[in-house]
Amino acid sequence: MKLYHEVRGCSLAVDIVAREIGIALDYEWVDMVHKRLADGRDYLHINSKGTVPTLELPDGERLSEGAVIMQYLADRHPEAGLLPAPGTMARYRVLEWMSFVGADLHKGGFMPMFKATTPPEYRAIARTYLDGRLGWLDAQLADRVFLTGDRFTIADAHCYTIAMWTHAHAIPTDGWPHLTRYLATVGARPSVRGAEETAAAEGRRQHAARSAVR
Numbered sequence: 001m002k003l004y005h006e007v008r009g010c011s012l013a014v015d016i017v018a019r020e021i022g023i024a025l026d027y028e029w030v031d032m033v034h035k036r037l038a039d040g041r042d043y044l045h046i047n048s049k050g051t052v053p054t055l056e057l058p059d060g061e062r063l064s065e066g067a068v069i070m071q072y073l074a075d076r077h078p079e080a081g082l083l084p085a086p087g088t089m090a091r092y093r094v095l096e097w098m099s100f101v102g103a104d105l106h107k108g109g110f111m112p113m114f115k116a117t118t119p120p121e122y123r124a125i126a127r128t129y130l131d132g133r134l135g136w137l138d139a140q141l142a143d144r145v146f147l148t149g150d151r152f153t154i155a156d157a158h159c160y161t162i163a164m165w166t167h168a169h170a171i172p173t174d175g176w177p178h179l180t181r182y183l184a185t186v187g188a189r190p191s192v193r194g195a196e197e198t199a200a201a202e203g204r205r206q207h208a209a210r211s212a213v214r
Contacts, residue, residue: 002026004037004046004054007203008168010066010106011053012195013161017070017154019191021077029202067098070154082154090148097147097155104133105162113169130171134163138176145185152189160186 003018003025005011009032018025028037028046035043035050047054047064055063055072063069074083084090109130112118118126137159140147147155163183166173173180186192 001058002028002056004028004030004043004052004056005199006030006032006052007199007206009052010158010161012199013066013154013157014053014055014069014073015195015198016157016161016189016191017073017082019194020082020152020157020189021073021080023073023077027198027202029206067102067158070098070158071095074154081151082157084153093148094153094155097153098158101155101158101162105130105137105159109133110162110165110169113165127171134166134171134173134176134179137163138179141178141182146182152186156186157192160192 001018001023003011003014005015005027007029009030015025030037030043030052032050032052037043037046044050046056046062049064051064053064053066053069055069057063063072071083074080075086078085083094109126112122112126113130144150146152147159160183163179164187173183187196
């Protein structure tokens, strides 16, 4: 399977889930600024929304939206235990967290911070909102290792990927000790280390390529 991936993007969560399952992905790195692939092709021909991740299946079918892709992979490999069985309350708890991460942290919290067109006054509002959501998350983690208890799920891959954007925006997490501990715990997993190392290596390659043409 092929993952259309961005070096610092939310697509990292899909790579983490694939590694937890033991699936080797082929990577197509996307320049999200210009919506181009490494060979110059227009990424909009792959995903007309222009977003990552996109997963291309062996039969040529493509799935977009990270939360859906992670559910697809987990359901295809239930033995990995990353998503409880359909119809169980345990599954809905995982999906509840997936919704929170996607809506409250990703879109509602961090995205206005990333966009250069966000007005300064709204950037301050978004930061206040984000701090509130991260504080709430910290409180939920006070009595558990992972989001739903003692077992790592797709929600943790998702949450870790987005919450780590605190580093990109120089937002210290010291005031949220449970969140800090959680990020360190998840970050120590081999799947996470491997996914981050792959993205970092591609980031270095892209930087070297840009420097070479200056």
